[in-house]
Amino acid sequence: MTVSLLKQKLGIIGGGQLGKMMILEAKKMGFYVIILDPTLNCPAHSIADEHIIANFNDTIAIRKLADRADIITYEFEHINVEILKTLEEEGHKIYPTPKSLEIIQNKYEQKMLLKKKRIPVPEFIYISHEEDMKEAGEQFGYPFILKSCRGGYDGKGNMVVHSPGEIKTAFESLGGCEQELMAEEFVPFTKEISVLACRGIDGEIIVYPVGENEHEDNILIQTKVPAQITKALTTKAMSLANRVMKVFEGVGMFCVEMFVTEDKRILINEVAPRPHNSGHYSIEGCVTSQFEQHIRAISGLPLGDTTLIRPTVMRNILGDGEGSGEAFVYGAEEALRIPGAKLHVYGKEIVAPKRKMGHLTVTAETLEEALERAESAANAIKISTRKES
Numbered sequence: 282m283t284v285s286l287l288k289q290k291l292g293i294i295g296g297g298q299l300g301k302m303m304i305l306e307a308k309k310m311g312f313y314v315i316i317l318d319p320t321l322n323c324p325a326h327s328i329a330d331e332h333i334i335a336n337f338n339d340t341i342a343i344r345k346l347a348d349r350a351d352i353i354t355y356e357f358e359h360i361n362v363e364i365l366k367t368l369e370e371e372g373h374k375i376y377p378t379p380k381s382l383e384i385i386q387n388k389y390e391q392k393m394l395l396k397k398k399r400i401p402v403p404e405f406i407y408i409s410h411e412e413d414m415k416e417a418g419e420q421f422g423y424p425f426i427l428k429s430c431r432g433g434y435d436g437k438g439n440m441v442v443h444s445p446g447e448i449k450t451a452f453e454s455l456g457g458c459e460q461e462l463m464a465e466e467f468v469p470f471t472k473e474i475s476v477l478a479c480r481g482i483d484g485e486i487i488v489y490p491v492g493e494n495e496h497e498d499n500i501l502i503q504t505k506v507p508a509q510i511t512k513a514l515t516t517k518a519m520s521l522a523n524r525v526m527k528v529f530e531g532v533g534m535f536c537v538e539m540f541v542t543e544d545k546r547i548l549i550n551e552v553a554p555r556p557h558n559s560g561h562y563s564i565e566g567c568v569t570s571q572f573e574q575h576i577r578a579i580s581g582l583p584l585g586d587t588t589l590i591r592p593t594v595m596r597n598i599l600g601d602g603e604g605s606g607e608a609f610v611y612g613a614e615e616a617l618r619i620p621g622a623k624l625h626v627y628g629k630e631i632v633a634p635k636r637k638m639g640h641l642t643v644t645a646e647t648l649e650e651a652l653e654r655a656e657s658a659a660n661a662i663k664i665s666t667r668k669e670s
Contacts, residue, residue: 292350296323298627299356306573376579377554381531408462417464430461470540476522534575566593592648594655600636606666608632615661638664
């Protein structure tokens with residue numbers, strides 16, 4: 282007989298939309314949830330049992346969270362891994378493990394480990410100074426990608442270098458000698474795909490269907506499932522995700538982002554040790570959502586069925602307009618009239634252009650129907666500042 286979940290306290294570092302969606306699933310199973318986030322009215326605040334208002338690198342606050350919780354998890358990678366390692370050594374349960382987080386936080390170390398384990402990745406080199414970038418140009422040709430090894434998301438921390446004349450500007454723009462940088466070959470991919478995978482405490486690994494992603498200005502706009510790729514590529518992508526999980530030995534949800542190349546190869550782009558934006562489709566699209574799965578995994582519960590119920594399309598709802606201000610939702614009624622449409626508004630108080638404010642999903646009998654309805658729903662809804670009367 283296992284301990285009642287009602288006695289289990291879950292601590293989440295981060296109170297954004299991912300933390301909120303974790304809590305929604307955790308509360309269904311009886312968990313008591315404590316969040317740590319510097320913003321009072323963050324998306325997860327209204328549904329958390331407790332909220333520690335503190336910076337994500339506040340070691341005293343993180344220790345307080347650990348002392349109050351039975352299990353610690355997090356909704357993003359850019360946190361103080363040293364305090365997590367210390368807490369784990371003291372016996373606190375932290376998933377995904379600080380070991381896997383530490384490697385993934387550094388994109389260069391992440392790629393080095395994958396390459397060592399013979400996981401296919403784009404070619405890359407470490408950049409210490411401008412001369413290294415010239416070497417990258419000679420090795421990869423132009424264009425190539427310059428990346429910050431740490432931090433960065435939605436295209437931030439990345440620059441495309443089109444010619445030798447752009448080397449100096451790109452190097453200085455990303456921090457130059459003050460920052461860890463890497464250069465990576467520019468991959469002429471035909472599709473961007475991602476695969477959710479989860480590992481339980483007992484080592485069991487499950488893999489979700491392959492999602493096909495579309496980006497604008499390096500921000501995810503749409504994920505459609507199943508991905509429109511061959512059966513052979515689908516099998517290969519899911520197998521690679523399984524291998525990546527074994528490499529990092531993490532516990533909980535991971536997302537493996539991949540490129541499908543013109544010559545039908547699959548290369549691993551990046552790995553995220555948490556539920557992921559491209560996996561939001563699983564809430565309505567799969568038997569077990571990525572958020573429920575994450576809670577199951579880190580608490581030692583059996584992993585759930587990942588079967589895709591129906592073809593599903595997820596569309597991000599980004600901040601509309603040019604300025605920032607108090608957020609208002611327009612067009613929800615029209616969007617929700619569309620068959621199969623589900624709306625998720627994150628509850629961020631301030632809207633800004635291109636900020637992720639919510640998402641919608643549409644399920645249908647065919648992917649074509651889901652795409653058409655998702656387009657209509659996305660055109661109907663806007664989240665922006667109140668318009669002047």
